[in-house]
Amino acid sequence: MTFNRRMFLGTSAVMAASLAAPMVRAQGKPRVIVIGGGAGGATAARYIAKDSKGEVDVTLIEPTRTYYTCFFSNLYLGDVKDIDDLGHSYGGLAAGGVNVVHDWAVGVDRDAKTVTLASGGSLAYDKLILSPGIDFVDGAVEGWDLTSQNAMPHAYKGGSQTELLKAQLKAMPEGGTFAMVAPPNPYRCPPGPYERVSMVAHYLKANNPTAKIIVADPKPKFSKMALFQEGWNNHYAGMIDWIGEDFGGGEVSVDPGAMTVTIDGEVTKVDVCNVIPAMKAGHIAEIAGVTDGNWAPVNAADMSSKADPDIHVLGDASQQGDMPKSGFSANSQAKVCANAVRGALTGSKVFPAKFSNTCWSLIDTNDGVKVGATYEATDEKIAKVDGFISQTGETADVRKATYEESEGWYAGITADMFGASV
Template sequence: MNINRRHFLTLSGVGAATVAMPAISLGQAKPKVVVIGGGPGGATVARYIAKDSKGAVDVTLIEASKRYYTCFFSNLFLGGFRDYASIGHGYDQLASNHGVNVVHDWASAVDPAARKVTLASGASLGYDKLVLSPGIDMKYDSVPGYSVEAQGTMPHAWKSGTQVQQLKSMVENMKEGGTFVMVPPPNPYRCPPGPYERISMIAHILKQKNPTAKIIVLDPKPKFSKQALFQEGWEKHYPGMVEWIAPDIHGGIVNVNPSTMEIETDLDMFKADAASVVPAQKAGSIAAAAGVTDGDWAPVNPANMASKADPNIHVLGDASVASAMPKSGFSANSQAKVVANAVRGELTGSKVFDPRFANTCWSLIATNDGVKVGANYTAGSDKIEPTSKFISQTGEDEALRKKTYEESEGWYRGITADMFS
């Protein structure tokens, strides 16, 4: 299936209807929207507010990185199916095509009462509406012995950036017959199937370069997304290589020691030649600074993703409490369109459509062996609720699995165009 951009927009819950924007009186200041975070949520919401308001709203996007490397599909780079440059994207077209003011800086503080954002450079920006899409921060101390420093030896590689390059190099340079150990995160976390696609991609590398190597997964969860599909795939493509150990067996992580590359559990001490430790997560720190989190995540109203703490701040993507919707790039992109419609409507008087949400998470297990899970959602009175669900089935034929993988590649082209073009 070749997903083009038009089809992707339909999947994401964007209809073809358009409405005329009301005229702004001459001399009247434009309403100002500030968006913090330039990922699939932030870049998309900035683009849609600017594009669909036809210049009636002043939109500023604050993003520290000048080039954004997607977390989704970084596992395919890890497995050798993509090069690193292919998952990197710039912001130039948001400015040139839609008039978004892109500021490459860190947002350091938010004053909700004054409706002002302060940047690390010392500059400040006023807003009528603030949209937060800051992604995640790591709770390093959720894994005993893990720390900011430890990620240099046992990288989590769970955020946009170069750690995935480091991890790939570590795996490729493991000794013959060595052991890779992964500690996945507890729920909730970014990209529920992601750790297990990562295991699949590392197994793909090792099968080619180090076929006697072993992979041990010390999971804090008793079950995981697409479990039957992944375990079927591991047995089919990488027999005897992957050992997934549930918490009722290993008893919990007692300590990780980056200097000795040892992971201690109640069951045993595991010595790793390379390792990835992904700790528990929380909303990016600016959400807490804005006063919109419950300590970890930001509760929102389901109809428009407005913060339950401040109606002038909308929170979307991984940082939000979106009920049944998983923390994924597709979810963030879908939520961004709902927020853009709601914000534009409130600021300009344009029509606000009923919110529609969607998500699909694709995973690659081996060459041309793609699987997926997803759902469509509606905004209930208290939470976002699924209206339909789907998942790949075990035992599917090779042609269907190949088609699913090709569908994921079409989705990647579609979502990155939707974010950045």
């Protein structure tokens, strides 16, 4: 075969076209920007890219290169999982056609429909999906602010804070005291603080059995309370002192310098203090002007913001009705949102919203419990349809099966968020 001039020109033209292709295509294609690469954002980006088969230009803005899940992070505290088990890269999303930009989104211009990046660039969108997770309410716990997070970690976002809390737990002196300041409703992962108490107790029982745990809680009751209290009695009798609202659990202040916690006027010196303050929508939602109070109200049918039909808010940051703030919920909302956004941009069929959630918690090795429900979209909110919860007194076989199921769920949801690992 000879290499003639015509072929040469043809090849060059193809090469030139392929180099220019992303820009050329992007100008003609509808653009979706997703801010936040967690359970809501990663899922939405992946589903829009996957289902539109290249018809929609999808950009995901996420500052971290490795995402550490907040769900299952308690199992790392309890020595049940390694930190590496919780880390996920964005390679699978990029391979699936999502343009992944590792940067902070610092501004949203809703009139110009652009997002400003910390690095100075600006990106245009037709539809913007915000899935920024949570930030903390200033002044929620007296004596604590973000500058105290090294002395008294919140460990309520996955990654370095989780590792810091684990290091402090390991460094506790024999017979020391681990304190937790639990958050008021509504907050991310309702059973999370209590699973954390369980996993910390699990760690201490094995490594520091005379240590104590005190929990100051502004609430009179909490998610799966009967199940956790049964488990604490069964596995960690005498170790955990839960001080609820009725006993002054809401009257709490901390001193990160002196490492003291004051509960209802009583000062206690502690060795580790995990402060989980009151929460609000991730800051970018506030910057975009779609919050009302601490959260961003949305329409249940498609998760669109009540303030702007071209912005959708997913997961913990949204105020949607009856669903708990969980990774499972965010993933479920993301698929409804992805279907609606793709329909609006490409005319694809939009199916009615359907939501579901299940939260598994681990109390001790192979002692798993769960709570779940299904939801539907009404005019006012996402409304609960049906639900179930694990029962107290279940057999060890049932609890072990529940835990194994939670491991299956972890593998499932992370594959669903990030695509096949590469």
